[in-house]
Amino acid sequence: MASRDDIKFLSNPNIGKDKKKYCRFKKFGIRHIDYKDPDFLTQFVNEQGKLLPRRITGNSLKYQKKVAVAVKRARHLAILPYVTDLLK
């Protein structure tokens, strides 16, 4: 028979807990986004190479705009694709 201690494992205790999103640029003090660094920029695009919205990445407006510029520059230089599938 399940004792009282086991009960907490019957459902995921993390469900419903809100993990607060944060802007990584502000948190880690990143001031410049390098458009020549595809590994870094792929964190901000989805599998099709489209920019992810702020509500998912948690970026502040200031840095989301800079990310967008960096991704667009990278696309122009064929460092990131304009359209694709299975980027990640």
Place this chain on the structure above:
Amino acid sequence: MKQYEITFIIDPVLPGDEIKTAAKAYEKLLENEGCNIVHVDETGLKQLAYPINKRNSGVYRTIEFQTENGTVIPKIELAMRRDERIMRFLSVKLDKYGVKYNDDKRNGLIGKKASKVEGKEGKKDEFVVKDDLTLIEGVGPKIANLLVVAGVKSYGDVANASIEDLKSILSKGGSSYAAHDPGTWPEQAKLAADGKWAELNSLKEKLTGGVDRSEEE
């Protein structure tokens, strides 16, 4: 004084020396216009994310330069547009953070790249050819790194190391590594050191996560 950087892709089909002269020509052009060239980054041949002019790869170059005013930019851009060797270019004005970022990158202060570069240089001094330890079943890139840091750098070193030694290296690396069982690593490494790859492969087929399951069953 404004700082700019201009990145361009040179056609990879050109012979090697022509690629160099193409890049040098633009450095000359900038110097003749009175610019101070800070750095030339020769990123080299890279795969393109999509084909340009039916080419799937290109030679990347980045010139970082300082100039009193921006009058040189239209000139160099016009020259690049007219140049058939240049597939793409992008000129960007750097703000103070961009200048600092590029400085830091050159000095190896930025993130992962920095540690990789330092590690490579450090290892070269003591060791010429580093064996790929990850070929041993059960050793991943992270564990291989741990081993190299602990002084176990080649197949020979692993083969000569005792299982207790390997275990202590793993447990020092943190609790997540302590669960790995290095029991068969010296045996595998010995085969690798002797160049017996076929035997190693057949041994690896029997193993999962570096543990011999066939004996237990």
